[in-house]
Amino acid sequence: MKILITGGAGYIGSHVAKEIIENTDHDITIIDNLSTGSIKAINTLKDIHNSLDKNSSFDFIECDLKDINTLESMIKGKNFDAVIHFAASIIVPESVKDPIKYYSNNTINTTNLIRLCVENGVNKFIFSSTASIYGEPDEMPVKETTPLNPINPYAKSKLMSETVLEDVSEAYKDFKYISLRYFNVAGADIKLRLGQRFPNATHLIKVASETALGKREKMYAFGTDYPTQDGTGVRDYIHIDDLADAHLKALDYLVKTNTSDIFNCGYGHGYSVFDVINTMKEVSGVDFKVEIAPRREGDPAIIIADNKKITEKMGWRPKYDDIRLICKTALGWEKKLSLE
Ligand SMILES: NC(=O)c1ccc[n+]([C@@H]2O[C@H](COP(=O)([O-])OP(=O)(O)OC[C@H]3O[C@@H](n4cnc5c(N)ncnc54)[C@H](O)[C@@H]3O)[C@@H](O)[C@H]2O)c1
Incomplete structure (x- = not known):
């Protein structure tokens, strides 16, 4: 398969890319604007890819999701089978101070990406969602059916993207998505080749x-x-490599069942x-x-x-x-x- 990974220079995206490189023969293209991601993560992924002597390809393109023309010509030219979409702004207090940044980067850019997928026949989409869309739930543990009540612009921007995915998959029957709602992602690659780099983390x-x-x-x-x-x-703290594996399972599930669905990711x-x-x-x-x-x-x-x-x-x-x-x-x- 040919897979586009957005935000693959970041914490979770880089671990998922590693998991794909090590366990499959899928061709990967990562796009990232390196706003919070790092070129060092990309270089590590290139090294892992080279060391395995794979037939698959690994490409990195520095690009902002809001640069729709570049995004469109890349999607048109590359015939992707699937997109795994990590790129987002993720700091809750910042989202309260600057909601426009969050709705622009998380909801508008995601909607444009989904539109380009639909227009260009990219029919499999995996989305990084978050447990924060449950807000302060009454029932515990939280099920996928627990009522959603996001209480900050970050969580709301993510729920809006889930809503877009749900409606688009209803309107365009070929388009299928899986939304993974991550709980508290933590830790680093078991071999310590990758981890969370961005300074001033709140985790x-x-x-x-x-x-x-x-x-x-x-x-x-x-x-x-x-x-x-x-x-x-x-x-509920989930190790990053287990979360990365959940993405591989989600991709297999999407290929096998051709069904859109939503899953919690936690222990x-x-x-x-x-x-x-x-x-x-x-x-x-x-x-x-x-x-x-x-x-x-x-x-x-x-x-x-x-x-x-x-x-x-x-x-x-x-x-x-x-x-x-x-x-x-x-x-x-x-x-x-x-x-x-
Ligand atoms: N870290 C967590 O605990 C957690 C929990 C729930 C959900 N998530 C979701 O997982 C995803 C990845 O989070 P992360 O922790 O790896 O964050 P991160 O900041 O490490 O990664 C995000 C990546 O996206 C890139 N990016 C951001 N905006 C972009 C744009 N407009 N164009 C191109 N690239 C862009 C950044 O440079 C970075 O590499 C996000 O969608 C986030 O909402 C994370």
């Missing part, structure tokens, strides 16, 4: 590994009065903020400073995926459901970054 495990290495003087635990075992928020159980911090302290051997801060608006007490649908329908089986391993790979990657 708890990245922040904890930066603090363990002294890149931050201290970190914060936001809210210790939630109705949870230790009072801190509980999240179905969670860890509290204190669990994560204690695990990071243990694996790093550093008793770093943690300051207690008030709850952040819109942070629910617990968010855990019901993952029955993806395990039963796609046969997805996580391999790295281990919080120590997730913290270890995040820390190992962070150490590697310090040496660059």
Whole structure:
């Protein structure tokens, strides 16, 4: 297959590209504007591709999704079978301050990409969605059918894209999509070749590994009065390589069933903020400073995926459901970054 990956220089896209290179013979074209992604991730992917001596091709094109002319001529010229769409802006507080950026980059650019796919016969589309579209759900674990209630422009911009996909697949019967709703993605490539690069990350495990290495003087635990075992928020952390594998399964599923669908991606159980911090302290051997801060608006007490649908329908089986391993790979990657 010929696959277009948008945002493949970023955290999740680069791990999915790696998974495709290592496990399939699909031709890959990555487009990315390198706004938060890195050319270093692309170079690592090229090295992995070259080292495997594959017949498949690997191309990178630096391009912004809003550059519709370039995008259109590329899609016309390359005969893609599928698109995996990661490119987006992803920082929730920034989306509150600058919603136009989020609706433009996430919803408008995605809609244009979908239009170009429909017009050019690219009929398989995998979309990076997010558990944040559930908002603060009443039922736990969260099912795909749990009512959606996004509470910030980032999550709303993602739900709008899901809506566009749903309506387009209804109107154009050949066009099929899978939306993967990621829970808390964390960790790094098991062999530490790739990881999360973008500075000023807000993800708890990245922040904890930066603090363990002294890149931050201290970190914060936001809210210790939630109705949870230790009072801190509980999240479903999924290792990046398991998430990457879910994309391969989604692609197979789309090819086999030719059916559009939506799947949660999580392990179905969670860890509290204190669990994560204690695990990071243990694996790093550093008793770093943690300051207690008030709850952040819109942070629910617990968010855990019901993952029955993806395990039963796609046969997805996580391999790295281990919080120590997730913290270890995040820390190992962070150490590697310090040496660059
Ligand atoms: N990281 C998470 O925990 C998480 C959770 C849920 C959903 N997601 C979704 O997963 C996807 C990937 O997230 P990530 O964590 O890898 O983020 P990231 O910032 O590392 O990756 C996004 C990539 O897209 C590129 N990009 C952004 N706008 C672009 C544009 N207009 N044109 C071309 N390239 C563009 C960036 O340069 C970057 O390489 C996003 O769609 C995000 O909404 C992420």
